[in-house]
Amino acid sequence: MVSSAFIGSSFIIKKKGLRKAGVSGPRASSGGYGYLLEPLWWIGMITMIVGEISNFVAYIYAPAVLVTPLGALSIIVSAVLAHFLLKEKLQKMGVLGCLLCIVGSTVIVLHAPEERSINSVEEIWELAIQPAFLLYTASVVAISLVLILYFSPRYGQTNILVYIGICSVIGSLTVMSIKAIGIAIKLTIEGINQAKYFQTWIFAMVDLGGGVHRHADLEGSDIHKDLK
Known part of the structure; x- marks a missing residue:
């Protein structure tokens, strides 16, 4: 809150x-x-x-x-x-x-x-590489690319739903990554080092990349819709 x-x-x-x-x-x-x-x-x-x-x-x-x-x-x-x-x-x-x-x-x-109680980043990784989630991830990436490369240049300046769509679909993946990084930090503070797992860094890169895209899209929508 x-x-x-x-x-x-x-x-x-x-x-x-x-x-x-x-x-x-x-x-x-x-x-x-x-x-x-x-x-x-x-x-x-x-x-x-x-x-x-x-x-x-x-x-x-x-x-x-x-x-x-x-x-x-x-x-x-x-x-x-x-x-x-x-x-x-x-x-x-x-x-x-x-x-x-x-x-x-x-x-x-x-x-x-x-x-479900999660005790390590590796457990989240095991859930993330399940076929159903991988199919969802591929769908999110495809939809995001279509919105960014096709719809944004053509309709982004007149329809804010383009930016909202990009933020929403990317955010559905970054939420999981944020949860993973949060657990990693918590466990590391408790003495169980999670930085040694490559999965931790993959989740961190997903967070960083998703955060940059979401901020850029929100900023772009904020600028052109508020001042135009």
């Missing part, structure tokens, strides 16, 4: 920074980079980093099936703050969307299965 509060707030702070930068120079939607010199934008970025760190800690100590849906609370935080701080009126569809987020998250949390 703390993570959702920070992440939800960060979008509002960054948008105020983008607006302020757009007044004094070329807008980000026009290719301008003035927002990188705007302190308010960096405050929003730092707020997001704090939120992501909090989210990472949650994955270490709580089941992913509980942490992930609670992340939807960041949408509610953003919507409420946008109404009061950015003077953006929340339309009926927006209110409905917020309610669906709350209902959906509640249903998932209430009916979430108990998490």
